[in-house]
Amino acid sequence: QQQVKQSPQSLIVQKGGISIINCAYENTAFDYFPWYQQFPGKGPALLIAIRPDVSEKKEGRFTISFNKSAKQFSLHIMDSQPGDSATYFCAADYQGGKLIFGQGTELSVKP
Amino acid sequence: SQTIHQWPATLVQPVGSPLSLECTVEGTSNPNLYWYRQAAGRGLQLLFYSVGIGQISSEVPQNLSASRPQDRQFILSSKKLLLSDSGFYLCAWSVRRNTEAFFGQGTRLTVV
Numbered sequence: 001q002q003q004v005k006q007s008p009q010s011l012i013v014q015k016g017g018i019s020i021i022n023c024a025y026e027n028t029a030f031d032y033f034p035w036y037q038q039f040p041g042k043g044p045a046l047l048i049a050i051r052p053d054v055s056e057k058k059e060g061r062f063t064i065s066f067n068k069s070a071k072q073f074s075l076h077i078m079d080s081q082p083g084d085s086a087t088y089f090c091a092a093d094y095q096g097g098k099l100i101f102g103q104g105t106e107l108s109v110k111p
Numbered sequence: 112s113q114t115i116h117q118w119p120a121t122l123v124q125p126v127g128s129p130l131s132l133e134c135t136v137e138g139t140s141n142p143n144l145y146w147y148r149q150a151a152g153r154g155l156q157l158l159f160y161s162v163g164i165g166q167i168s169s170e171v172p173q174n175l176s177a178s179r180p181q182d183r184q185f186i187l188s189s190k191k192l193l194l195s196d197s198g199f200y201l202c203a204w205s206v207r208r209n210t211e212a213f214f215g216q217g218t219r220l221t222v223v
Contacts, residue, residue, distance in 0.1 A: 006154070034211070043201050043214030044155070089154060098170070099145070099203075099212055103154040 002027060004092050006102025013109050019077035021105045023090035026071065032093035035064065035075050036101075037086050044089060048075070080109045113138035117202045117215030124222055130175075130189040132218050134202030137183065142204040144185040145212065146177055149199040161185060197222045 006023045013019045023033075034049035050057045050064040050073065057064045063076040077084055090102040117134045124130060136142050143162055147155040157170045159177035167177050174193050178186045185202055202215040 032210075041217075041219075043203070043217050045214065046211045049211070098157055098160055098168075100157065101147075101155040 002094060002100055004030075004090055004100050004102040006090050006105060008105060009103065010106045011108070013080045013107065015080065015082060015109055015111050017080050017109075019080045019084070019107055019109070020074060021088055021090070021107075022072065022074045023102050024070075024072045025092050027092070027094065028071070030092035030094055030100075033064070033066065033073050034091050034093075034099070035062075036089045036091060038089065038104075039086050047088070077107075080107075082109045082111050085109050113204075113213065115202065115204055115213055115215045117218060119218060120216065121219045122221070124192050124220065126194055126222055127191045130187070130192050130196070130220070132187040132200055132202075132220075134185045134187075134215055135183055136185075136204045139183070139204070139206065141182060142206065144179060145203040145205075146185065146187050147201040147203065147214075149201060149217075151198070155201065159187070192222045194222050196220065 004023055004025050035047045036044035037047045038044040048059050048062045048064055050066050052068050055066055061078045066073045085108050087104045087106050089104050091099045094100050114137045145160045146158040148158055149155050159167055159169055161167050161179045164179055175189050200218045203212045205212045
């Protein structure tokens with residue numbers, strides 16, 4: 001119940017394309033769903049986050065779609081750029097601030 | 112502004128040796144503090160979290176321990192390292208639950 005399942009494990013997208021990463025969870029006690037971006041050798045940094053009372057949140061080229069009934073949420077990166085190449089993690093907040101992370105998606109945007 | 116310091120950046124230790132990784136946060140009070148481990152090609156595994164001085168919760172039984180001797184200091188320790196302790200260790204803090212967690216730059220630990 002504490003797991004967050006993320007797919008795909010890796011993703012290759014052409015420049016200008018749309019990158020889509022999906023996550024699913026079981027525990028309905030999760031109530032905060034952030035996405036983190038990590039570059040090699042660095043710590044993750046918050047990209048965008050959503051709460052379950054909202055079905056969609058958009059910040060620039062990044063959009064989170066949230067389906068509470070299906071217990072799924074996804075990250076869409078529009079107009080993907082080579083600089084977006086990184087590892088992306090979905091996460092869910094559990095019991096007072098314990099972030100549970102998905103396994104990560106390694107995104108490569110080809111020029 | 113708030114900053115998080117984590118050191119060392121890289122560490123190579125022999126099997127059976129002790130470990131001490133330190134993390135400090137500046138510019139905030141009473142943060143939630145976390146230790147995560149990231150194995151190669153895998154996600155972040157929560158090891159310990161703390162909501163206050165001396166308050167440590169362990170998420171995964173293991174060869175490691177954590178302490179919080181001061182409000183903004185979080186230490187990860189081991190008495191005897193195992194090969195399986197190798198990984199990328201990340202310290203993080205947040206103001207409270209359901210808010211952004213800020214990560215340090217990480218420590219790459221290799222146990223040989």
